[in-house]
Amino acid sequence: MESSWVPDIDPASDFSLANIPFGIISTPDDPAPHAAIAIGSYALDLKVLSTAPDLLSQLSPNIPGLASAFSQPTLNTFASLGRPIHRQVRSALQNLLSTTTTHPSLLRDNPPLRARALLPQSTIRTHLPMAIGDYTDFYAGYHHAFAVGAMFRGPAHALQPNYLHLPVGYHGRASSIVVSGTPIHRPTGQILLQPPQAGEQQPQPVTGPSRKLDIELELGCFLGRGNEMGRGIGVDEAEEYIFGYVLLNDWSARDVQTWEYVPLGPFNGKNFASTVSPWVVLADALEPFRTRGVQVEGRPEVLGYLREGRAEGVFDIALEVDLMTAEGDTTTIGRTSSKNLIWSFPQMLAHHTLGGCPMRAGDLLGSGTISGPGGVNERGSLLEMTENGKKDVLLAGMDARTFLKDGDTVTLRGFCGEEGARVGFGECRGRIYSALQ
Amino acid sequence: MESSWVPDIDPASDFSLANIPFGIISTPDDPAPHAAIAIGSYALDLKVLSTAPDLLSQLSPNIPGLASAFSQPTLNTFASLGRPIHRQVRSALQNLLSTTTTHPSLLRDNPPLRARALLPQSTIRTHLPMAIGDYTDFYAGYHHAFAVGAMFRGPAHALQPNYLHLPVGYHGRASSIVVSGTPIHRPTGQILLQPPQAGEQQPQPVTGPSRKLDIELELGCFLGRGNEMGRGIGVDEAEEYIFGYVLLNDWSARDVQTWEYVPLGPFNGKNFASTVSPWVVLADALEPFRTRGVQVEGRPEVLGYLREGRAEGVFDIALEVDLMTAEGDTTTIGRTSSKNLIWSFPQMLAHHTLGGCPMRAGDLLGSGTISGPGGVNERGSLLEMTENGKKDVLLAGMDARTFLKDGDTVTLRGFCGEEGARVGFGECRGRIYSALQ
Numbered sequence: 001m002e003s004s005w006v007p008d009i010d011p012a013s014d015f016s017l018a019n020i021p022f023g024i025i026s027t028p029d030d031p032a033p034h035a036a037i038a039i040g041s042y043a044l045d046l047k048v049l050s051t052a053p054d055l056l057s058q059l060s061p062n063i064p065g066l067a068s069a070f071s072q073p074t075l076n077t078f079a080s081l082g083r084p085i086h087r088q089v090r091s092a093l094q095n096l097l098s099t100t101t102t103h104p105s106l107l108r109d110n111p112p113l114r115a116r117a118l119l120p121q122s123t124i125r126t127h128l129p130m131a132i133g134d135y136t137d138f139y140a141g142y143h144h145a146f147a148v149g150a151m152f153r154g155p156a157h158a159l160q161p162n163y164l165h166l167p168v169g170y171h172g173r174a175s176s177i178v179v180s181g182t183p184i185h186r187p188t189g190q191i192l193l194q195p196p197q198a199g200e201q202q203p204q205p206v207t208g209p210s211r212k213l214d215i216e217l218e219l220g221c222f223l224g225r226g227n228e229m230g231r232g233i234g235v236d237e238a239e240e241y242i243f244g245y246v247l248l249n250d251w252s253a254r255d256v257q258t259w260e261y262v263p264l265g266p267f268n269g270k271n272f273a274s275t276v277s278p279w280v281v282l283a284d285a286l287e288p289f290r291t292r293g294v295q296v297e298g299r300p301e302v303l304g305y306l307r308e309g310r311a312e313g314v315f316d317i318a319l320e321v322d323l324m325t326a327e328g329d330t331t332t333i334g335r336t337s338s339k340n341l342i343w344s345f346p347q348m349l350a351h352h353t354l355g356g357c358p359m360r361a362g363d364l365l366g367s368g369t370i371s372g373p374g375g376v377n378e379r380g381s382l383l384e385m386t387e388n389g390k391k392d393v394l395l396a397g398m399d400a401r402t403f404l405k406d407g408d409t410v411t412l413r414g415f416c417g418e419e420g421a422r423v424g425f426g427e428c429r430g431r432i433y434s435a436l437q
Numbered sequence: 438m439e440s441s442w443v444p445d446i447d448p449a450s451d452f453s454l455a456n457i458p459f460g461i462i463s464t465p466d467d468p469a470p471h472a473a474i475a476i477g478s479y480a481l482d483l484k485v486l487s488t489a490p491d492l493l494s495q496l497s498p499n500i501p502g503l504a505s506a507f508s509q510p511t512l513n514t515f516a517s518l519g520r521p522i523h524r525q526v527r528s529a530l531q532n533l534l535s536t537t538t539t540h541p542s543l544l545r546d547n548p549p550l551r552a553r554a555l556l557p558q559s560t561i562r563t564h565l566p567m568a569i570g571d572y573t574d575f576y577a578g579y580h581h582a583f584a585v586g587a588m589f590r591g592p593a594h595a596l597q598p599n600y601l602h603l604p605v606g607y608h609g610r611a612s613s614i615v616v617s618g619t620p621i622h623r624p625t626g627q628i629l630l631q632p633p634q635a636g637e638q639q640p641q642p643v644t645g646p647s648r649k650l651d652i653e654l655e656l657g658c659f660l661g662r663g664n665e666m667g668r669g670i671g672v673d674e675a676e677e678y679i680f681g682y683v684l685l686n687d688w689s690a691r692d693v694q695t696w697e698y699v700p701l702g703p704f705n706g707k708n709f710a711s712t713v714s715p716w717v718v719l720a721d722a723l724e725p726f727r728t729r730g731v732q733v734e735g736r737p738e739v740l741g742y743l744r745e746g747r748a749e750g751v752f753d754i755a756l757e758v759d760l761m762t763a764e765g766d767t768t769t770i771g772r773t774s775s776k777n778l779i780w781s782f783p784q785m786l787a788h789h790t791l792g793g794c795p796m797r798a799g800d801l802l803g804s805g806t807i808s809g810p811g812g813v814n815e816r817g818s819l820l821e822m823t824e825n826g827k828k829d830v831l832l833a834g835m836d837a838r839t840f841l842k843d844g845d846t847v848t849l850r851g852f853c854g855e856e857g858a859r860v861g862f863g864e865c866r867g868r869i870y871s872a873l874q
Contacts, residue, residue, distance in 0.1 A: 133611065133612055134610055134611050134612050139701060160699045160700060161640050161699075162640075162642075162696055162697060162699065165627065165640070165642050166627050166642070166696075166697060168697070168700075168701055168704075169701065169704055170607070170608070170701035170702050170704060171607070171608040171609055171610050171704070171708065172608055173571055173608050173794060174570065174571050174611070175570055175571050175794070175795045175796070175797055175800075176666070176794055176795060178666070185666075185667040185793055187791075187792030187793055188669070188791055188792055188793075189791060189792050190602065190603050190740060190788075190791065202737050203598050203599075203602070205599075205602050205603070205740065206740070207740050207741065207742055207791070210792075229613070229615075229622075229709075229710070230622040230709075230873045230874075231873055231874065232625070232874050253792065256792065259599055259603075260599060260603060260605070261700075261702075262597045262598075262599065263597060263605075263698070263702070264576060264605055264606065264607035264702040264703065265607050265698075265700070265701040265702020265703070266701065266702070267605075267606055267607060267608070268788070268789070268791060268792045268794065269792075271608065271789075271792065271794040272666075272667075272792040272793045272794055273666070273793075300639050303627060303642065303643070303644050304644065305644055351627075351705070352705070352708075354624075354625055354626060354627065354644070354705060354874075355624030355625055355626050355647075355690065355693065355705045355706075355708065355709040356622055356624055356625075356709045356710070356873065356874070357610060357612070357613055357705065357708040357709055358612045358613060359612070360612055363612075436667045436668055436793065437667075437668065437669050437791075437793070
C-alpha cells in the first residue's frame with residue numbers, strides 16, 4: 001500500500017490511505033455540518049475542497065451534484081449516488097493524498113488550501129453521518145444468540161426453531177441513534193425486581209432507573225439506495241445497496257427488556273439510545289477482508305432467496321470493547337471478530353425485503369451482538385460476560401462490574417489490515433450519566 | 438352546531454363543520470403536494486387560501502409562517518406549531534365556512550376565490566399527510582389481546598403477565614406507511630406450512646406468497662411535538678404532544694408472523710405495508726367524544742407514571758370494516774368502537790418515553806387492533822373472526838373468506854357525533870393485488 005503525505009500518520013491509525021471513511025463534521029470556521037473524510041489524525045474537509053474548482057473537477061469528472069452533496073448536513077445525498085461513484089471518489093481522494101499523487105499542485109503543494117481543508121480531528125466536531133429513516137436490528141451473532149438462549153432455556157434449546165432458517169430481526173427506533181460521544185442517560189423503566197413467586201397472584205412491577213444497563217457490540221450497515229415497495233432485493237444484488245459500515249453500541253436495559261418483551265419484542269429496553277461511530281467505512285474499503293461466516297455442523301440448507309453466490313459473506317474485523325471507570329482506569333473487557341455472524345448483510349437485506357418492505361438511502365441495519373465462540377473475554381455484552389449478573393467482570397483499579405455504573409465510559413473499536421494500511425472505525429464511545437427522571 | 442354554506446353537505450358526511458380535518462393534496466392546477474382541509478364532499482385548498490392576503494391575516498393573526506406551512510408537502514410544520522395554533526386555525530376556518538360567518542366577503546361571497554380554493558374531492562389526489570420519523574404499534578385493544586391470547590394459550594393464560602401493567606408495543610416500519618388507496622401487494626414470505634411434527638428433526642419452511650393475509654383495524658395518532666432525549670413526557674401533559682388521529686389498517690401476514698416472531702417480535706409479517714386514512718382529525722375535534730376505556734375487574738392499580746388525572750382517556754368512535762370482493766359485493770364484516778382500548782394514547786406516550794426515548798413531530802402511534810367484547814362481527818381482524826382460519830366469514834354474493842383473497846378491497850371507516858355534525862375519518866382503503874415476486 002502506498003503511504004500518504006499527510007503528516008504524522010501513526011502506523012496504528014484506523015484511518016490510513018487504504019481506508020478513506022466519510023463523515024459529517026462542523027469546524028470553527030464553518031459550524032454548519034458538512035462532509036469530510038478522515039486521514040490519520042486529520043479530517044479533510046470536503047466542502048472546503050469543493051470550493052477549489054480545479055480540484056473538484058479532477059476529483060469528480062462527470063459527477064454532477066458532488067459539491068452540493070458535500071455541503072449537506074448528512075451523507076444521504078452522497079450515499080445515494082451509488083457504489084460506482086463512491087469507488088471513483090475514494091480512489092481520487094487516495095490519489096490526492098498519496099505520496100505519489102499525480103496532482104501534487106492541487107492540495108499537497110498548495111499550503112493555503114491545505115491549511116483550510118486539512119484540520120486536526122481534535123479541532124472539529126463529528127455529527128451523526130446519516131439521516132436514518134428506519135433502523136433494523138438483527139440477531140446474526142451466532143455465539144451471542146446461542147449463549148443467551150442457553151442461559152434462559154438450556155443448551156439443548158438455545159436456538160429457536162427459526163434461527164438457522166432466517167435472519168431474525170426487529171425494527172428499532174431511528175430517533176434514538178446518536179453519534180459517538182453523546183452522553184447516555186441511564187433509562188428509567190418499568191421493572192419486575194423479583195420473578196413472580198409460586199402462588200403469587202400478581203406480579204408487582206416498580207418504576208426506577210435500570211439496574212441492568214448493558215452494551216451490545218455490533219456492526220452497523222448504512223444503505224445508499226432503496227427499493228420500490230413490493231419488490232425485494234436479491235441476495236446477490238444487495239451489495240449495490242450498501243453504502244458503508246460503522247460500529248454500533250445498542251445500549252440495552254436488560255431488566256426493562258425482560259419484563260416488557262413478551263410477546264412483541266424489545267421496546268423501552270432498547271429505544272433510549274444506540275451509539276454509532278462517526279466515520280462511515282465505505283463498503284469497498286472492507287472488500288479485502290472478506291471471509292466465511294459461522295459454519296454450523298448439520299445446518300439445513302437455506303432457502304433459495306438467502307443462498308449467496310459468494311461464500312465469503314462477512315468481514316474479519318477485529319473488535320474490542322473497553323470499559324473506563326469514572327476513576328479513569330481502562331480495561332479491555334471483550335475482543336472478538338465480525339466474522340462471528342451466521343448471516344451476511346446481503347442475506348439480511350434480501351430477507352428484510354422479501355415481502356416488499358421498502359428500504360431508503362440512510363437506513364441502518366445492525367448485525368446483532370457479536371460474540372466469539374470462546375470464553376467470557378470474547379463476548380459482546382455484559383449479559384454474557386457476567387451470566388446475567390451472576391459473575392463479576394474484573395476491571396483495572398481493583399474494580400469489578402456486573403452491569404454498567406454511572407460514570408462508566410464504554411468504547412468500541414474495530415479494525416482490519418496491517419499496520420500502516422489499517423482500515424478501522426475509530427471510536428464508538430458513550431459515557432453513562434445518572435437517570436434524568 | 439352551526440351549518441356550513443358549502444354546497445350539498447350530506448348529513449352523514451364525516452366532514453361536517455364540526456370536524457375540519459387536515460390533509461395533503463395535489464390538484465390539477467397544482468401538482469405539488471400541499472395542505473387542505475375536508476368539508477363535505479369538497480377539499481378547501483389552504484395553499485390557495487394563503488395567497489389571499491386579507492383572508493390569511495384574518496385566519497391567522499400573529500401566526501408567523503402559516504402560509505409557508507400550508508405550502509409544504511407534509512403537515513409536519515403545521516403540526517409542530519402546537520395545539521393552541523391548531524385550535525385557533527380550526528376555529529377561524531369554522532367561522533369562514535359557517536352560514537353565519539362574520540367575514541362573508543373573504544370566501545363565501547368571493548366566487549373567483551371559491552372556484553380556485555373549494556375543489557370537489559373527486560378532482561384532487563390525497564397524499565400521506567405526514568413525514569413519519571418513527572412508527573410504533575401498541576397492543577392496547579383489550580378484547581383483541583385477550584381473544585388472540587386465548588386462541589393460542591387458552592383463556593386462563595390469555596394475557597401475558599405484563600399486559601395490565603404497561604402498554605405493550607413494538608417499533609414498526611415507518612417506510613411502509615401508505616395513504617388510503619395505495620395498492621397492497623400480497624407479501625411473499627418464509628412460512629412453515631405445517632407445525633413441526635413429533636419426532637421431526639428440523640422444521641421445513643418454504644418461500645411463497647402469504648396464505649394468511651389479514652387486516653388490523655386500528656386508530657393512529659400523529660404527534661405534533663417531540664421531547665428532549667432522556668426526558669419523559671408526563672401522562673397529563675401528553676395531550677399537548679398530540680396533533681391528531683387517523684384510521685390505520687396494519688396489514689398482517691399471519692403465517693409469516695407465526696414463524697418469524699420468536700423471540701424479537703413481528704417483522705416481515707407487518708413491514709410490507711400499513712394504510713392510513715388521508716385526513717388527520719385534529720385532537721380538539723374529538724374532545725366531545727371522550728369516554729372511559731376498558732374496565733377490567735380486579736385490575737391492579739397502574740404505576741404512578743401511567744395514572745391519568747382524567748378518567749375519560751379514550752374516544753367513542755364507531756368503527757367499521759367493509760370487505761368488497763373483486764366482483765364488487767360489499768359486506769360490513771366488523772363493527773366496534775375505539776373505546777375498547779385499555780390504554781389511552783397519553784398513557785402510551787408516557788410509557789414510550791419513560792426511558793427517555795425521543796419523539797419527533799410526525800411520529801405515528803398505532804393503538805393496536807381494536808375489537809369489541811362481543812361476537813365475531815365485533816372483531817378488528819380476520820384472525821379473530823375466523824379463529825385463525827378455522828371458520829368462514831360469510832360475505833354478500835354467496836362468498837366467504839378465512840383470510841384475504843387477491844382482488845379484495847378492505848375499507849375502514851370511523852365516525853362520531855350526530856348526523857349533520859359528524860366528526861369522521863373518511864375511508865382507509867386498500868385493494869389486494871397478487872404478489873410481485
